[in-house]
Amino acid sequence: MKKNIYALILPLVVVSGLVFTNCEIKNETSKKPIPKTLSIAERKAKLKKWEATPDGVKFKNWEMSPRGKKVLAGATKISKNTTMEAVVTSLSLPPGSLLGFGVMARINGDDYILRFEPEKSQLQQLYSLKVNDTIILKSHGVSYAPKYSYPIISGSYVERDNKVLYKRVPRKGGC
Template sequence: MKKVIYALILLLVVVSGLVFANHEIKNQTSAKLTPKPLTAAEKEAAVKQWEASPGGIAYTKWKVSPEGEKVLASAAKIGKYITDSSNMEAVVTSLSLPPGSRLGFGMMVRINGDDYILSFGLETSKEFQQLQSLKVDDKIIIRSRNVSHAPKYSYPIVSGDYVERDGKMIYKRAPQKGGC
C-alpha cells in the first residue's frame, strides 16, 4: 500500500512540475511577442514619412483649404462636449448620409448651427431599429466620445454613443467586448 501511495505522490510531483514549467515557457514567449512602444523620435519620424506620402500631402493641403478649415472649426466647436461626453442638442436634417459615404448607418444633424454626420457604424443587427423611426426636424440629445474628419467629407463625423428623443433613450452603443 505504501508503494502505491509513494508512486502516486511521485506522479503528482512530476505532473505538477511539467505543468509549472509549461506555464513559465508560455509566459516567456508572450512577453517576447509584446511590441515595445515607439519612442517620441520614432513617432515623429513615422509622421514625417506619412506627411511626405501622397496621402499625407493631400491631407495637409485639405487642412489649410477653406473647406478643411470649416470642418476643423466645426469639430472644435463641440470638442468640450466630446471630451466630457455630455449632452448635445441636435436636430435631424437628413435621414441619409452624403452620396458615396461608407460610414454604415447614419444621418445628418445640426448642432449649434453647424451640420455634422452622425455615424453609428455598420448596420449588422436590429440595434438601429428605433433610430430608423426618427424623422427630419426631430430634436434629439446626443452623447459621443469621438469626432473625426476626413478630406472625403465636407462635415465632421460624430460617432453616436447615445441618442435620446423626448426624454426617452432610443439608442445606446453596446460596450466593446474585451476592451478596457
C-alpha cells in the same frame, strides 16, 4: 472481448490526439511578439515621413483649404461638449459614404454626420428618427476625413422626448 477493448481505446486515442494538437496550436499563437509602443520622438519622425508621401501632401493641402478648416473648426467645437442638442437634417449620409448607419444633424448652426454602430435590436428605434426631430446626443469621439465635408461624430447615446433611442454597447475585449 478484445474487440470491445479496442472499440473503447480507439475513440480515447483520437480524442486525446485532438486535444493535444489543439493545445499546440494555442501555444503557437501566444508566442507572437507584442508590438512595442513608440516614443514621442519616433511618432513625430513617422508623422514627418508620412507627410512627405503623396497621401500626406494631399491631407496637408486639405487641412489648409477653406473646406478643411471648416471641418476642423467644427470638430474642435464638438470635442469640448459632452451632451448636445441636435436637429436631424437628413436621414441619409452624403453620397459615396462608407460609414455604416448614420444621419445628418445640425448642432449649434453647424452640420455634422452622426455615425452609429447599432445592434440589430437598436436599428428599429433609430429608424424612427425623422427630419427636424430634436434629439439629445452624447458622443464618444469626433473624427474627420478629407472625403467628407462634415465632421463625423460617433454617437454613444441618443434620446428623443425623454425616451432613449440608442445606447452604445461597448465592444468586448477592451477595444
